[in-house]
Amino acid sequence: MPEFRNFTINFGPQHPAAHGVLRMILELDGEVIKHADPHIGLLHRGTEKLIETRVWAQSLPYMDRLDYVSMMCNEHAYCLAVEKLLGIKVPERALYIRVMLDEVTRILNHLLWVGCHGLDVGAMSMVLYTFREREDLMDVYEAVSGARMHAAYYRIGGVYRDLPDRMPQYAPSPWKNAATLKVVNENRQGSLLDFLEDFTERFPKYHSDYHTLLTDNRIWKQRLVGIGTVSPERALQLGFTGAMLRGSGIEWDLRKKQPYAVYDQVDFDVPIGVNGDSYDRYLVRMEEMLQANRIIRQCIDWLRKNPGPVMSDDYKFAPPPHETVKSNMEALIHHFKYFSEGFQVPEGEAYAAIEHPKGEFGIYAISDGANKPYRLKIRAPGFAHLAAMDEMARGHMLADVVTIIGSQDVVFGEIDR
Amino acid sequence: MSARLEKLKTALMSRLGKRLIRMDEALREVRAEVAAADYLEVMRELRDAPELAFSMLIDLCGVDYAAYGGEAGENRPARQFAVVTHLLSVTHNWRLRVRVFAEDDAAPRISSVVPIWSGADWFEREAFDMYGIFFDGHHDLRRILTDYGFVGHPFRKDFPVCGHVEMRYDPEQKRVVYQPVSIEPREITPRVRRETGWGKGHA
Numbered sequence: 001m002p003e004f005r006n007f008t009i010n011f012g013p014q015h016p017a018a019h020g021v022l023r024m025i026l027e028l029d030g031e032v033i034k035h036a037d038p039h040i041g042l043l044h045r046g047t048e049k050l051i052e053t054r055v056w057a058q059s060l061p062y063m064d065r066l067d068y069v070s071m072m073c074n075e076h077a078y079c080l081a082v083e084k085l086l087g088i089k090v091p092e093r094a095l096y097i098r099v100m101l102d103e104v105t106r107i108l109n110h111l112l113w114v115g116c117h118g119l120d121v122g123a124m125s126m127v128l129y130t131f132r133e134r135e136d137l138m139d140v141y142e143a144v145s146g147a148r149m150h151a152a153y154y155r156i157g158g159v160y161r162d163l164p165d166r167m168p169q170y171a172p173s174p175w176k177n178a179a180t181l182k183v184v185n186e187n188r189q190g191s192l193l194d195f196l197e198d199f200t201e202r203f204p205k206y207h208s209d210y211h212t213l214l215t216d217n218r219i220w221k222q223r224l225v226g227i228g229t230v231s232p233e234r235a236l237q238l239g240f241t242g243a244m245l246r247g248s249g250i251e252w253d254l255r256k257k258q259p260y261a262v263y264d265q266v267d268f269d270v271p272i273g274v275n276g277d278s279y280d281r282y283l284v285r286m287e288e289m290l291q292a293n294r295i296i297r298q299c300i301d302w303l304r305k306n307p308g309p310v311m312s313d314d315y316k317f318a319p320p321p322h323e324t325v326k327s328n329m330e331a332l333i334h335h336f337k338y339f340s341e342g343f344q345v346p347e348g349e350a351y352a353a354i355e356h357p358k359g360e361f362g363i364y365a366i367s368d369g370a371n372k373p374y375r376l377k378i379r380a381p382g383f384a385h386l387a388a389m390d391e392m393a394r395g396h397m398l399a400d401v402v403t404i405i406g407s408q409d410v411v412f413g414e415i416d417r
Numbered sequence: 418m419s420a421r422l423e424k425l426k427t428a429l430m431s432r433l434g435k436r437l438i439r440m441d442e443a444l445r446e447v448r449a450e451v452a453a454a455d456y457l458e459v460m461r462e463l464r465d466a467p468e469l470a471f472s473m474l475i476d477l478c479g480v481d482y483a484a485y486g487g488e489a490g491e492n493r494p495a496r497q498f499a500v501v502t503h504l505l506s507v508t509h510n511w512r513l514r515v516r517v518f519a520e521d522d523a524a525p526r527i528s529s530v531v532p533i534w535s536g537a538d539w540f541e542r543e544a545f546d547m548y549g550i551f552f553d554g555h556h557d558l559r560r561i562l563t564d565y566g567f568v569g570h571p572f573r574k575d576f577p578v579c580g581h582v583e584m585r586y587d588p589e590q591k592r593v594v595y596q597p598v599s600i601e602p603r604e605i606t607p608r609v610r611r612e613t614g615w616g617k618g619h620a
Contacts, residue, residue, distance in 0.1 A: 040561060040562065041560075041561060041562035041563060041564070044562040044563065046571060046572075046578075048572065049571060049572055049578060050578065053578055053604070054606075055606055084444050085444070087444075234535075236472045236473050236507065237472075237534060237535045237536060238535050238536045239473055239474055239475060239534065239536025239537075240536075241475075250507065252507055257510050258510070340606070341606065341609055342606065344609070344610070344611060347492065348443055348444065349443075349448075349514075350444050350446065351446060351476075351503055351512070351514065353475075360475060362475065362476060362503070364476060364478065364501070364503065366480065368485050368486050368487070368492070368610065369486075369491075369610050369611070370487065370608050370609060370610035371606070371608065371609045371610075372606075372608050374484075374485060375480050375481075377476065377478040377501075379475060379476040379503070383539060383540075383543075384536050384539070384540075386539075387536065387538055387539035388535075388536075391535075416562060417562075
């Protein structure tokens, strides 16, 4: 009788299916996983420590670089925590803009997720379709903030500026003749809201195409059904949130249960799974995209009817309008104070959490009354999810590890911070 | 909302009694403070008592209070290291923040809550890595975020932002070497903290 020993392999950190810089030490018995030990921290930048050395308003762009596929949602959590500590009121229009862009971000995130998840599992064409739609939403990001990814658009006290009245258009170039230009600029004739509304009308069709490609696809189901099953009890024990928790059949959505911004004013449904496997989590996230589309449409309607300020007028905590700075002494003083020393945040601590596309993204801020945070802890949903890797992968085949990573929707910007 | 918080506070008070060193409510969040000796037992009850039912541990992090309150040290706690956990009850839809201070500043130790919530595993490893807090009873207390072979606990207040060592490729030895940092720590905007009531009464 020959002696069989377990085999240990190294997966990552430069592996295309590792979604960034995940290194895993896998102990295998044949092709069956006995133990999975993820090594993280290869993207650790010490964000929390850096934030302690910056004034409160300066730290906002760091948030974009956490989960770098759902930028604005991260900013939202940070703004909520600081606004809670300061006790300032945010104009209602800004809240609607935030909700609308949070949902744009949710679609952006889920599109990237379903594309890459498909790519990992073998559905090569998915990523081409989802990135086509992502391009439109990236243009929305660019139109509101000037940046396609790291927007830094939400600010403490509101949002940086109102939505643009004119959607940027493609300019003539050697690669685009007049006929092409007419086609690509057709839905860019109006404002940003018109462009986004046009997208929300087109999106359900795209969405049903994704369903056609994947949902009943035999290979897709063979790779996902029954893989990485988590019972509701274990999901709670492991600290799962978001689609990971809902996929296991627990109805828990912060937008419904602990509403922030104006989520109590909009109408949407929360999908939940039954079996808690990768396929259910896939279905939950797919449905979330349609619900996000619904929320965006409601926000567009409201924003069309209700013009108004988008930034707090408490100039101790929000920069005064730039045009007043040159003519108004007080505005100049506020502007100077805000951008040099910053503002002092009252002593205390606050925890603010949002329903991020990946789960509960929380900011726990401690202030000792200074112009910089004393301690700022970022609660990243992916951190808790990846910690369950060993439990979810044990007993599955090596190829299923890739499915589980995809199904957890991990992004290393937020896990390593 | 506030009625629910009152209910939570009453339930906490009757369940924990004397083991609750302090409880306060600020910004519609409840914070409880317990002693390190009672910590494990209290946490187990928080999860198992049906009137509290904190089935989820959302977050666990270390805090170093060494520099709290600046030079004056106003309101600085007596102990340096604390572990703060955020709990969530899915059934009652409420949250709780639990703070526990480690008795010994030189070698802080706290009981591990992994037997209560499996999800605490990596959060405790992170607090160990960043602050050097030891978790008694943790099955696998290794560093998690820092490099292999890292020395020190980077989030402590006495650890400089630029670190102690830097890494470069040495063409002579043909490998990556570590050497003391060549940059000076600098602060662009100073940390400014004003005493309470500053600027009031001069308007």
